[in-house]
Amino acid sequence: MDWDIVDSPLQRSLAALNRYAGAPAPDEVFLDDMQQRIDAARRVAGRSGPGARRDANGDLNLAANGDLKRDSNPGANGDLKRDSNRAANHEADRAEPRVLLLGYSGAGNTGADLRTIETIAQLRRLLAPREPRITLFALGDCFDHPLLAGTPRLTPSLPYLPDALDAAVRDADLVLNVEGSTYTSKFSDSLAGVLIGGIALAHAHRRPAMAYGVDSGTMSAALTRFVERNAQAGEVICRNDAARAQLASLGVSAQTGADTAWTYRARADSHNAAPGSRRAALCPNNPFWWPVRADAARARELDARGEASPLRYGPLHFHSWDAARAEAYRAYLDRFAQIAVGLREQGYMPVLVGMEQLDRGACADLAARVPFPIDIVARGPHTLDEVAATVAHAACVVTTRYHAAVLAISHGVPVFGLSMDARIERLLSEMGCGPWRAACDDDDGAQAALAAIASLQDGGVRGALIAAYGDYARMQRARFDAMGERVRAVLEG
Template identity: 55%
Template sequence: MAPINATGSTTRASLEALHRYAGASAPDSVFLDDMQHRIDAARPTATHRDGPLRILLLGYAGAGNTGADLRAIETIRQLRRLFGERAHLSLLALGERFDHPVLAEVPKRVPDFPYLPDALDAAIRDSDVVINMEGSTYTSRFSDSLAGALIGGVALAAAHGRLGIAYGVDSGSQSAALLSFVRCNAKLGHVIARNEAARHELLALGVACEAGADTAWTYRVEHDALAGDGILP
């Protein structure tokens, strides 16, 4: 399946895939297999167009996780300092809590399909750059489905001929299924680790990555925001 527009037939197929995933005895494995199928089926397409650079942001923002939100906020700030009006940012969020103004004002990508692998595929086709900004990426600590969406989103972008970047990511314990998925897509995308330990772990898995830092380290709370909350005079 390689959806382009949310037509009736492709939406039904995506809904059926979602039901199959939700009803599976091992849903994470089904999700990874479905992501891999879409990566393998993707083909590079031309992206030359006029207008701002379209940057799609992936992460765990909007789910009420403080660390994920801080990293998303700081990544957005950095991109705005670098590109200004030359880039259009959109966020494929995994939640609906955007109580920080930086997150609240970034346009949200409304999924075109009910099943996340299909929604990712459609969103990536409409983007020039895809950036995974979630620190907890190469790990099974939360769920392989989340890791598969983040790792697979970058790999799928690269397979479509877009620039796929994992920015400030960490590595931890992984299931056998996720390890296989990581190794299969190790050459797709550009990975920047958030510490040396993560870089060495990823290199051992065949993932070429550069040394970087945790984006949350440069996060600063604005004085006006604190004053507005009554924290500062």
């Protein structure tokens, strides 16, 4: 690509988007493009000595390709373009801090939305009487909670996401990554690139930037390189010590904090408030169709034929799937069905909970395997508050979804984890509740779950478990409060 012949930021961004979409390995190209923009911002920031010029808001003025942006009709001295409106409003901006939240909002993922909701609520408490001007980076249109629905969303100024982020972070006084699953290739290298790269871009533009209560996991070689190249960009606060230790091995100096969803309190649930109610919330998903990977050629072929695919995720990405994954998924559903039947025999009334819109398919597949009628409460047909309340006020929970475990523990509900990665394992192990989990592909997972829940008939077992939950939840909320104080210090410093 001869960038010299491309005249405008819009044309450059369109050209980069087309290159990404046509690449054999689009996710790697995306990470490379993010890195190019980060490096360009760092180069310009490095020239911020006596010869560097800043705009009226104190920003280094950087175009999408890293060139200094000049007025289309500069004067004889070649001054950089200044925005008088931003200069006039600079003091007002200081009074109302501009905060950009990077995450997974809008996708109908209850855990991601709870994290965002509690972060917004914390920011408003911390900064009162100032009202922060919060903007959400959104990945969908599911905003069924009033706090999310009333928060402005980022309108990209350029078509290619790395360029849009490069512009957006420079309009913020603070950039927060509020998604938990950040340093991992489990779900998508492109999403990880947005979260990690957005913080690195903000840091390169000398904007305060923090990864807020994040986790880690297995990473691809490309994502590992990306993390190592940006190891010192921004502040990183992990939600457990295991993540902090893993990131330290890659050169990332992180602090231990907490997940931001611990302060959420579920509304009353009339179903579980009924005398003698013993609902067991079962929270399945499809653990085996991740990660999603970009495949533009496949997307174009489907579009040309006017066909849909159940594996398609957004315009260009597709879930991973093959015969081995399909067989693992069938066995997983069979184990979950055994748990449902066994819990009914123990006197519970099972209900299936779809913590994310995507989980509706897994709930339907599981319901078809259960030999009795079973209710489904899932995002989409049900709101975030309804889904969260079903978990938080259950008699017990069995989950593959991390934030169903957080909701249960936070509300004193016994939980057994059928984990798809390290997140639930870390959570329960950190609490000293290691026997209350099994891998989602463990042949003995159903028996382990049923035995653990049966042990609750012993009042001593139940009492010790709930006491451990209370101690742990209080510690997490205290850590979250400390994280907030750090944010306030950054914004007021």
